[in-house]
Amino acid sequence: xxxxxxxxxxxxxxxxxxxxxxxxxxxxxxxxxxxxxxxxxxxxxxxxxxxxxxxxxxxxxxxxxxxxxxxxxxxxxxxxxxxxxxxxxxxxxxxxxxxxxxxxxxxxxxx
Amino acid sequence: xxxxxxxxxxxxxxxxxxxxxxxxxxxxxxxxxxxxxxxxxxxxxxxxxxxxxxxxxxxxxxxxxxxxxxxxxxxxxxxxxxxxxxxxxxxxxxxxxxxxxxxxxxxxxxxxx
Numbered sequence: 103x104x105x106x107x108x109x110x111x112x113x114x115x116x117x118x119x120x121x122x123x124x125x126x127x128x129x130x131x132x133x134x135x136x137x138x139x140x141x142x143x144x145x146x147x148x149x150x151x152x153x154x155x156x157x158x159x160x161x162x163x164x165x166x167x168x169x170x171x172x173x174x175x176x177x178x179x180x181x182x183x184x185x186x187x188x189x190x191x192x193x194x195x196x197x198x199x200x201x202x203x204x205x206x207x208x209x210x211x212x213x
Numbered sequence: 214x215x216x217x218x219x220x221x222x223x224x225x226x227x228x229x230x231x232x233x234x235x236x237x238x239x240x241x242x243x244x245x246x247x248x249x250x251x252x253x254x255x256x257x258x259x260x261x262x263x264x265x266x267x268x269x270x271x272x273x274x275x276x277x278x279x280x281x282x283x284x285x286x287x288x289x290x291x292x293x294x295x296x297x298x299x300x301x302x303x304x305x306x307x308x309x310x311x312x313x314x315x316x317x318x319x320x321x322x323x324x325x326x
Contacts, residue, residue, distance in 0.1 A: 132311060132312070133311070133312055142322075143319050144319045144320050145256075145317040147314035147315065150313075152312065194311045194312075199261070200246075200258055200261060200271065203248075203255050203256040204255060
């Protein structure tokens with residue numbers, strides 16, 4: 103299985119601080135994606151990083167990928183209360199059609 | 214923006230009933246997916262379809278079937294609902310190959326009594 107595993111399972115920080123979430127996986131991948139899920143809603147795509155990329159940015163989001171360690175991190179800078187959500191990483195294996203999701207990190211931003 | 218619409222946000226059914234969950238996307242995506250999401254288990258793929266009338270089993274297809282008669286619509290069918298199928302069901306669609314993101318609906322929270 104190449105299931106992504108997020109770490110930590112839960113994270114609580116103060117508004118304005120940075121939040122870092124990590125994802126590890128087991129086998130070679132084609133790409134790794136991060137999604138956000140607000141309570142009771144569907145998932146929203148944040149960033150896709152390909153296996154030949156090391157870092158991508160989108161607004162306050164920064165994703166890194168280390169294929170030698172089979173790990174990725176998602177950094178949210180200057181967090182806001184609206185960032186409170188669960189964050190999932192998902193991997194697509196080489197030649198695979200489907201994504202494999204981790205169990206997510208529950209992020210709480212305290213005002 | 215891509216819109217993926219699931220027919221019901223909440224649904225309550227009885228054991229043994231045949232249950233239909235409907236999903237429609239408005240962006241002409243070839244690929245559509247059904248997941249279930251359970252606490253501690255994350256998202257698990259039930260079935261997916263990469264074209265009209267085509268379907269592939271995911272990781273947990275037992276007890277489910279799917280139908281894709283039109284490109285925009287992907288239906289999940291619980292042949293004979295059981296209490297262990299109580300879950301959040303999420304539909305997603307994706308254009309092209311696997312280097313594109315998936316777009317999710319808001320989910321259907323299904324309770325089987």
